[in-house]
Amino acid sequence: MNSITSVESIRVPPEPTRSRGVWVTAWRRLKSDRVGVVSLAIVVAFALLVLLSFVGLVAGDWQKEVAVPDAPPTFMGPQAVQTGTDPLANVVSKDAKPVDLTDIDPLAPKYEEWKARAAKIQIADTPRADTLPFGADRLGRDVLDKAIKGAEVSIFVGLFAALLATVIGTILGALSGYIGGKVGDFLEWVYNVFTSIPDILLIFAFAAVLGRGITTVILILGLVGWTGMYRLVRAEYIKHHNREYVRAAEAIGTSHLSRMFVHILPNVSHVVLVRMSLYVVGFIKAEVILSFLGLGVPVDQVSWGTMLSEAQAELVLGHWWQLAAATIFMATFVTAFSLFTDALRDALDPKLR
């Protein structure tokens, strides 16, 4: 009888170059997707920018007043305010000679002395730029630097809050959908409690307990936002739990954990990824609202959110460039990120080629 043991003797040298993992194949597929590559490049560029600003190589001195207040972008030329707005210009005649008061001025003898003393004091009056490529805010800070520094905070908050919400939502959803029964009922109850409270109230509650800071914003958004992911993942797990391939995995003796996270999770990963990209987008926007309400990032830091809320007051005066800078940065990143997760989802799906 030619048993399997004799089959063992047919040694086939494994070819490590050919056994490509999921990620290698995914990368290969991603490379052929033009939209995916472009969006990946943009996301990577943003990541680099965030990294550089984090170590202080870029936008490190964003708080310096490098330009005149509300300096417009370069292409608009210097502010028109500089000329012809002196309120006394028409009152004082330019031809009139200054009246000599030396005789009756008791301080007259001191003038020379003061002049000499004043000459000794060095005033380093840094030249303020009239214009900047992206303009300046009302304190004369470079809007471009602010946007870059703001990207650091906003992307950090968006990504980590999304990650937190995804992890909580996926694990609870998987448990609830896979195990079901009493555990499922309990998690459904938790879910219902969380969703029955208005989000903003929940955010206030967490903010009151946790105090202010970037970590708090991440925690708040993550703890409030996981419910949507939970719902989706739970539904997917209920669907996949009885699929034949999971049955087949049970038949060969895999553990529950392996079935939940090795077998089913990759098959529902597209749902998780798409939802997560929506989270990133949503949380970046939520951070804006939180900052606006005074619950977001501290005042000594800047995010796209704080920039947008500052822009509100400036817009009335016609200073639109801070709003534009924050919007362009945010829109570019958010769009690129969504397109990238979309491409990633396609690349990870072996059925789509």
Place this chain on the structure above:
Amino acid sequence: MSDSIRNLVSVRDLHVSFRLGKHKIAEAVRGISFDVPENSTVALVGESGSGKSVSAMAIVQLLPENAIVGPTSRIEFDGRNVLTASDSELRAIRGNDISVVFQEPMTSLNPVFTVGWQIAEVLKLHTDLTGRALNDRIIQLLNEVGIPEPKARVDAYPHELSGGQQQRVMIAMAIACEPKLLIADEPTTALDVTVQRQILELIAGLQTKHRMSVLFISHDLGLVGEIADHVVVMREGTVRESGPVDQIFGAPQDAYTKALLLCRPRLDVKPRRLPVIDDFMRNQGVAQIVLQSRQSRPQEGTPLVEAKGLRKEYRLKTGLFEHKTIEAVKEASFNLYPGRTLGVVGESGSGKTTVGMMLMRLTPATKGQVFYNGVDLLTLSDRQMMEYRRKIQIIFQNPYASLNPRFTVGQILTEPMKIHSIGASDQERFSLAVALARRVGLDDDSVHKYPHEFSGGQRQRIAIARCLSMKPDVLICDESVSALDVSVQATVLNLLLDLQDEFGMTYIFISHDLAVVKYMADDMLVMNQGAIVERGNADAIYAAPQNEYTQKLMNAIPRGYAGPSASLQALAASET
């Protein structure tokens, strides 16, 4: 059939391709021609992917959006060219002159409307009937397709009807406007044997009564023989052979037709190996293989597996404190002897799958014992069970669903080895996986591919290889070949038999297809509504079924072409 009879449909040089992606085009139908004469039944027969459904759907122009019909193609229906017809003309033809019955009645009917409403919709679109007349017509139609108590059933929702009744409703909708042509696309494939027979008889009856033409699409040549006047055999988008049914069954000219006729397991002979398409295409000596009879291992020693009083109940809540008990399996006791095959037959809902699942503890049994070499598996803890888990393995019905789409074949094959610590290192396991893939007839390359890159038959081979990786003693084949084409079925059955000889495995072969069970099984159980109604030696049961239900099942087996059926053997003999 004389030539003077007018052709209702004539298809000439039909080319259909599908656009896949930007630059890829797949040719599905490559220049086929056939006619459907008035008042007759034409069968399109072929394996999946042969283009038979695409050809039929081209007649009603119900092709997917990415389909391209070749410029030289011509389809004439009743003298009109369908391909150049406008949308409104087509709508008038569809439903009125040509109607279609699909394979899956469960998905073809809209679950949120009553059957009466759905039939009424067709009638309203194509006739002027209203009010009472409309209602009467609906009841008349339901009556005609043999639905009991049609007056009460008008207001029933699709889920309240059985699969067979749903298909009857579909047929009622199809014949509502008395079409000239009825296209039936595998109308009985999703149904049980006994229901399949009834539906076939219904279609045949309606055809003669309304003097309409039927285009019957099927992968099963045997089935077609009972109903068709003309047969068109298709393969890979071309017509291999076409002609009157006597000629196709009596004196097939094409090697492929011969192969299709012979590769299906038959009730009268039990060859060691089923002939497969390749044998014929390569023109090997078929008859020799066919007539060599198979010897099964005698029943000896103690049974390997002993099931005693297995019972499965499901409790359905019907109220706050009330519940209803549904008995999926009432009482199942049987013995499995090493190296033999136990066939389990029954219609859907008979509990045959549940029995297999309970043996493996994939479904917890309500009551009963399963002794494996004297150990009661059902009382073991999960940890103790691990040791036995690999001894009993299962191959599921649907090879498309039973493999994890995110795993490569290599991962699928090495995972069970990892779990059961077979093989010392990952590398050793990998080479074992390659050897297994080779053993079940796959390329060495296949271990790097994903399941979706394989055809149904190949996937079933992967599933078989996964089971083999654990060197099981018992293999449960749960409808394992039911989803496969007849010709692919033969190759998988041959593989299973080879493996049984090679490794001395014991099989439980669960199927609704009696011919397949007859071919594979040594012993047999017949199940009906959760109970085993007949048991014993398979050959004996087939020769003389004792139970009434078994007799009913046996009568429902498609007998194939009713004419010179004996000539099949003559055909095999003439090959030498």
